[in-house]
Amino acid sequence: MKKIVNHPIVDVILTFLIAYFLMYYSWMVGDSLLIGIPEILGIDLSSIMGEDLYNIWYVYFSFISIWICGLIIIFVFKGYRPILKSFSPKLKGNNIKIALIGGLALGFGLNLIIALVAMATGAIKIYYVGLGPGTFILLLISVLIQSSAEELVARVFIYQRLRKDFPKWPVIAILGNGLFFLLIHVGNPGVTFISLLLMMIVSIMYSLVVYYFDSIWVPIVAHTTWNFTQNIILGLPNSGIVFPISMFKLDASRNNLAFDSTFGIEGSMLAIVLNIVICVGLYWFGKKKGALETNIWKF
DSSP states (O other), rough: OOOHHHHHHHHHHHHHHHHHHHHHHHHHHIIIIIIIIIHHOOOHHHHHHHHHHHHHHHHHHHHHHHHHHHHHHHHHHHGGGGGGGGGGTTTTTTTTHHHHHHHHHIIIIHHHHHHHHHHHHHHHHEEOOOOOOHHHHHHHHHHHHHHHHHHHIIHHHHHHHHHHHTOHHHHHHHHHHHHHHHTTTTTTOOHHHHHHHHHHHHHHHHHHHHHHOOOOOHHHHHHHHHHHHHIIIIIIOTTTTOOOSSSSSEEEEEBBBTTTTTTTTOOOOOHHHHHHHHHHHHHHHHHHHHHOOOTTTTT
16 A cells, blocks of 8 residues: 555556645635635725735735745645755755846846837837836735745656656656746736647746756746746737736737737747747757756655
């Protein structure tokens, strides 16, 4: 019986069930924290913050429930505790310099390049409206919580468990968390085949960073700045969603290779091509230098 329980396939099923729970059922914790507690205290956050800002903040900050439930699972079940080592600064790639340079390049830089091409080709027109520093910081922190929560589930929890179950086959962990990342975006408004393909490619790219450069901080910074640049800075759709508060506003848009009017940059062929190029570059560089990934289950 013990052999069956410890079988890799059983662990894979359990891992994906826990990941599914974290993404879709831990929201009850978020609701209790962000809605229930203010109601008990008699505080109306929507009136204090304003309806639009409150709605944006809630959408992103509510992902804190994933962190809470995830940490509870990790600490309660001893076999999952090494997962926290993924965030350790002892890992070669987990330092501020690499995180900022690599993360900003993959998130902000790549996003900006595609947006500039979209503007240059007439696919989008945006205009500046401004954003207060307090709102900017609040939303940046909120997007960080949302993006890092998704990374916790996909590139940490699923990836590391699959690496443990199939140590000689890193491709299983890379594709496995990519498939999960794709599936959690299937229900987004305006989703297309191109956008889902991009989700898979981006996930592979982030996993290659973890595998070849031993860094989860880079994907967290990249994921955060990618979402923040689209939604909060440029005012473009992010995963099919456009919010009423942003530094720039979308004035007009049309479909071309750099932009999809429904799903935005993430629905464009240019995003697909550039992310594939980066994946190939990471693979080539990584194979040349050798994988730096640390076995968190042993150190």
